[in-house]
Amino acid sequence: MKHRFTISLQNRLALTYALFISGALGLLTAAINLFTGASFNALIKENIHQKNEEIVRVIGSLYNPLTGRFDSLTVEAMGMYFVHEGYIISLEDAWGNLVWNARSCDMQQCVEVLKGIRSRMEAQFRLNGRMQRQGYPVFYNGQIAGTVSIETYGPFFYSETETQFLTSINRLLLMAGLILSLLSGGIAFGLSRSIAKPVLNAAEAARAIARVHSRGTNPERPVIRIRDQYHTGELQDLSRSINELAAALEAGERRQKQLSADIAHELRTPLTCLQGNMEAMIDGVYTPDKEHLLSCHEEIIRLTHLVEDLHVLTGLEGDTIKLNKTSFDLATVVQTAAEQFRAAAHEKGIALQLNLRESPIEADHDRLTQVFMNLLSNAVKYTDSGTIRVSIEKGPQRWDSIIADTGMGIPEGDIPHVFERFYRTDKSRNRSTGGTGIGLAIAAAIVAAHGGTITVENAGNEKGGSGSVFRVAL
Numbered sequence: 001m002k003h004r005f006t007i008s009l010q011n012r013l014a015l016t017y018a019l020f021i022s023g024a025l026g027l028l029t030a031a032i033n034l035f036t037g038a039s040f041n042a043l044i045k046e047n048i049h050q051k052n053e054e055i056v057r058v059i060g061s062l063y064n065p066l067t068g069r070f071d072s073l074t075v076e077a078m079g080m081y082f083v084h085e086g087y088i089i090s091l092e093d094a095w096g097n098l099v100w101n102a103r104s105c106d107m108q109q110c111v112e113v114l115k116g117i118r119s120r121m122e123a124q125f126r127l128n129g130r131m132q133r134q135g136y137p138v139f140y141n142g143q144i145a146g147t148v149s150i151e152t153y154g155p156f157f158y159s160e161t162e163t164q165f166l167t168s169i170n171r172l173l174l175m176a177g178l179i180l181s182l183l184s185g186g187i188a189f190g191l192s193r194s195i196a197k198p199v200l201n202a203a204e205a206a207r208a209i210a211r212v213h214s215r216g217t218n219p220e221r222p223v224i225r226i227r228d229q230y231h232t233g234e235l236q237d238l239s240r241s242i243n244e245l246a247a248a249l250e251a252g253e254r255r256q257k258q259l260s261a262d263i264a265h266e267l268r269t270p271l272t273c274l275q276g277n278m279e280a281m282i283d284g285v286y287t288p289d290k291e292h293l294l295s296c297h298e299e300i301i302r303l304t305h306l307v308e309d310l311h312v313l314t315g316l317e318g319d320t321i322k323l324n325k326t327s328f329d330l331a332t333v334v335q336t337a338a339e340q341f342r343a344a345a346h347e348k349g350i351a352l353q354l355n356l357r358e359s360p361i362e363a364d365h366d367r368l369t370q371v372f373m374n375l376l377s378n379a380v381k382y383t384d385s386g387t388i389r390v391s392i393e394k395g396p397q398r399w400d401s402i403i404a405d406t407g408m409g410i411p412e413g414d415i416p417h418v419f420e421r422f423y424r425t426d427k428s429r430n431r432s433t434g435g436t437g438i439g440l441a442i443a444a445a446i447v448a449a450h451g452g453t454i455t456v457e458n459a460g461n462e463k464g465g466s467g468s469v470f471r472v473a474l
């Protein structure tokens with residue numbers, strides 16, 4: 001046997017959720033980084049540009065028009081201040097003479113500051129920039145007073161404050177990502193468990209049902225049902241169908257048990273009668289005359305009929321009996337069957353009314369005859385007075401044969417069961433009416449084999465009794 005790799009539903013769901021959520025989180029973080037990073041860098045570049053302009057403005061304000069020189073002391077003070085911020089400046093006057101240069105003022109300081117910026121940008125932000133120099137003219141009254149050249153790490157750099165800000169933002173994002181991952185992991189686990197658990201329960205219940213039913217029909221055996229209520233439609237449906245399956249299995253077993261008991265019961269009565277008669281004759285209590293032998297013969301015929309009926313029914317239900325279909329007029333079948341009961345009806349003082357019409361049909365002639373014989377025999381048997389009306393009506397794409405009597409009728413509660421084997425409305429199940437109790441079951445099976453339906457309902461009649469109306473749709 002090949003062993004295929006299997007993964008539990010819960011693990012599969014948890015894995016899918018986790019992959020999906022971490023993928024979504026990753027994408028979200030990348031998008032945040034991309035968009036905020038780009039706009040932050042644009043803002044930084046704009047800041048550097050504004051700082052350059054501010055430096056030019058500040059240096060410009062240090063020009064003294066009277067002397068035509070810059071206030072070199074203040075230029076130095078300001079220049080060293082700008083060096084700390086990462087701006088290395090040098091200033092020339094209008095004639096190109098060097099006024100002040102940060103590098104020649106304090107080379108060590110400039111190198112330190114630039115080294116700090118470079119290591120920050122390269123190590124923390126993976127930006128391999130290089131020094132950039134830009135020259136700006138300094139104007140006074142529309143005249144060039146000098147030129148400031150500003151050297152910075154380019155294309156841009158972060159100040160210490162900006163670096164701190166970015167680091168804390170990154171830390172925050174990392175923390176949020178971690179918390180979200182943990183949370184989503186928990187949710188994934190909980191969700192997958194809540195979906196997998198009912199499925200596992202259903203599988204366990206199905207196994208338990210199989211176990212219990214394989215042990216046979218022990219009356220002590222437990223009734224297995226899934227009692228949990230689920231709020232997911234499909235899961236609710238699954239547990240409901242398992243429960244229905246269990247109920248159907250139990251009902252099937254009950255029916256089978258009932259059937260065996262019924263058959264045993266039906267066989268026992270004529271057999272006991274036969275046995276009694278035989279023993280009486282052997283013991284010399286009865287003389288084996290024609291009368292006693294006829295009584296035994298009657299019981300044997302009854303038994304033979306019962307066994308034959310059961311055989312026919314099993315064949316029809318099990319699809320082993322093939323229908324011998326021919327074309328004929330349904331009305332002739334109904335009429336022939338009805339005529340056979342005319343004498344019996346007359347004897348009981350019941351009127352037999354026929355209202356038939358030509359109704360061509362393709363069906364099994366003999367089996368349909370049996371259906372109407374069974375229905376008419378019941379109508380005569382269960383009617384004491386009144387009328388039996390037999391008619392044929394045209395329905396949509398079918399013929400409706402109706403047999404309506406004014407007899408005892410069938411109680412509403414028995415109507416759904418009268419087509420079951422051995423079902424009798426008189427629960428005492430005595431054989432006084434002489435029937436085997438499977439006439440309607442046979443009729444229903446024959447009609448079903450033809451793709452038709454047979455139904456019964458109660459009908460009030462002029463005498464106030466209920467009466468039954470059987471309708472065969474073919």
Ligand code: ADP
Nearest residue numbers: 378379382409424425435436437438439440468
């Ligand atoms: P049975 O041999 O007992 O007549 P059937 O299968 O033919 O068996 O009928 C089943 C039961 O349905 C009967 O026992 C009877 O209680 C009821 N029944 C059938 N036909 C009629 C009817 N026309 N009127 C009243 N009850 C009927």
